[in-house]
Amino acid sequence: MTFQDSAPIGGAAATDQDETLRERMMRYTVAGMFFVGFAGKGVRGIFGDIGSLVPMLILLVAFVVLFRSSGRSLLLRRFPTTISLFVLWCGLTCFWSVDPMTSAQFWVLQCALTLVSIAVAVALPLTALVESLILSFQWIIGSSFILEVLVGLFGRGPLAPPTMWGRGLLPASSYWVDGLIFHGGPIQGFPGNRNPLAFVALLLAICLVLRYMQTRRALPSTLAWLAACGAVFLLTQSATVSLSTAGCVIVIAALVVQRRVPVRLRLRVVGIFAAVGMLVAIGAFFARHAIADAFGRSPDMSGRSVIWHAVEPLVRQRPIGGWGWFIGWPTWMEPFASLVIRPDGTPTNQAHNVYVEAALTTGFVGAFLVTAAIVWTLLRVVKVAVAHIDDNLWDVVPAVLMIAMFIQSFTESRMLFEGNWMLFVIIATWVKVRGEVPVVWPSAARQYLEYS
Template identity: 35%
Template sequence: MRYPTDAAARSLSVLILFTLFAGDFWRNLIGWWGYLGLVAAISAVVAVVMTRRRLWSKLALWRLPRTLVLFGLLAALSLAWSFYPGATVLGLLAQAATTLAALFLVTALSWPQLIAALSSALTWILGLSVLFELIVALFVRQPVLPFWTDYGDATVPKAFYWSQDALFTGGPIQGIVGNRNILAFVAVLALVTVGVQLAQKLRRRNTAIAWLIVAVAVLALTRSATAIGALLITAAMFGVLLLARRAGPGRRMWVLAGVAVVTALTIVAVSAFGQQILAVFGKSDDLTGRVDIWSAVAGLAAQRPAFGWGWVSYWAPWVEPFNDLAVRKGVTYLQAHDAWLDVWFQLGIVGLVLFIGLVLATWYRTWWFAVDRPLDSLGFPIARVPLTLAPALLLTALIAQSFVESRMLVEGGWALLVVFAVKSKLDHSAVSIDLGNGPARVNALLSRSARTARTAASRR
């Protein structure tokens, strides 16, 4: 059997990322059984490719982030005390499949290839979403329900519709993912990945600008307050990273101190003018029912504070306590709409401490990856490139979203967290990391100290 070509690996990576961020598209199109078959097939292919290409050898256990390993072990061990063991088994299988996909992305792709694959998957989702909504608006002209689902004669809540045929009425549109918040967040991530590629000339200029326009248009048509908030926080972090790059190593602590002050002032301002801010985004005082959900979940978490109720990933609506834990307008919610609260509920304070450690350590490494100078093959610093900003910006967006959504624990959100946690750890001490410069540009960017060292060596 021949090893897969790099092109095949990249195509597989795009399919993986597309499926992770557009899982609802597959579930709405081919049903749950078709989706599970697709995921099983992709997981099998990934396992075979990693074995045939000996990618497992890059993943020595002692090199992986300890907090990630311990968090995974705690989730697996929670089966012993889970209140819903059957749902925990399903949740662990889903988490394992997602983690396997993430590890393949880490080992098979360089940083430029990873950002390129993510950018391609996100733009595919945006492009198909616009096309889907356009077809519904022009030809179907009525809301569309998912295929292979029989709702009988019951009144179907709006949240169940795949598309609500709202493109020509100004939105909110839901795209192929069937959820405006998910689609809007995909647009936010696309703005980061395509923007970085454009800045480093890793993508054709006209094509990149066109996708940026599409992403902005989708973001406007979804009218998602959570995604807009995440975008604003990510934009602020972009400014901080640029400032830290210019400030140099000795002054970066002052930059972080300034960020802390601004964050504190922002929290005070949001607390004081929360109702006015919500009114601007057309949100109710209870954040579309989130306050009630948080209260209910916190009450249950307090009953099992140390180790939680057991890992479940997405909530299982067919078992207690999820069957009536968060129901709004006929819709049973499948998450706590807060990743941190969800972890406390499922894995207790112990799991929450590990999760906080995982996120903070990953963000710390991506911060230094963004602001420090990369190294050449001799270990000397060369000029920074826009690509190194991407992990920190994408992780910032995930963290911002995690306070109102739990998607950092599942599918695309969890995959990106694992990718950044593992890849930033494995590449932490690497020199001459492929950053998309090409050999000619790397040589052109060699520091004066490197040239001096080479000259001195040649005279000996």
């Protein structure tokens, strides 16, 4: 064989190596973006609001370079319709916002995050996307335990974020971690808040369980990280995430049962589990006092009903277009500065409910659009999950993640912001593209589930 004959083989090997390296770099870059998105408070606490733009820009530039070098492109038909309409409406609210410049800044940030999220869904196959999620969530959980242990061993009282060192006594909500890990918690971890940390642990557990059910690989590491997630659940003492966890357990149990029953009985099984879920939700409502006592919280979900009642008059004043799009309320100005004051004297900066948040900032038009986007995406990913329950559990991961975020949407506004918004847009884009691909599904149940 001559050198000329062997050259293409070597060139092909080099090309494969380059592609493997590019895919690995893409996964790590996306994992870094998820880390910044889901642990943004910790990143801002270290670098400051302006300084935190530096790692964000580095990750963004790296992703754009990798995306372009991969030969992929963004096509308008890949954009989720209802999400795109909601983002456009957020931009329109800048014209009548109580603070137009701030709304415009937040809208630009929302546009950039939405575009990047769509590009991530286009750039990565679902398996690589799930691996990136797992990697980023492991970074958050691992760094949270390291931080909490260090503060618990060497710290004296609560630890303020580095950008606030030297300012003396701070409001309770301004501290990064309290250093209570050796006292049974609650812990805040790197995200600086127990609820986001617990939700990250839930999302990580979902990805790990379904990945193992599909691949049957890496059992020791899977069990170790599931144990870490369980420790986070216990130490954060997050009642709101406990509700999402209960819902996801029911969903995963339903999926396991679905794989073991005849196709003709599956619709009946779905109905049974749906009824069980409804009964659990109703039971939780009537037992809210006992549940609140178990978590040491108030029956109104730690004052959330107070926030919703305070927001209602503002929604009535501007029902159509809202007060302007904000990622977190501008608490330095009225009416937000005195709307709801926390026990530590600081103003509340979000509604702790996606739909109330959308109604306040973008009016009923925005609330309708975001509700339509959530419902459409949820129905679509569940349809894909049920259709592939027999042969591909990777396609089930987006459905369970979406169900977790949907349950959380009633007690948190985070689906509209940062990492949660990024994951929501990615799932919506994935299911839009996935729904356009013809599916070869041997099961007879396909007659009930079509992708059109």
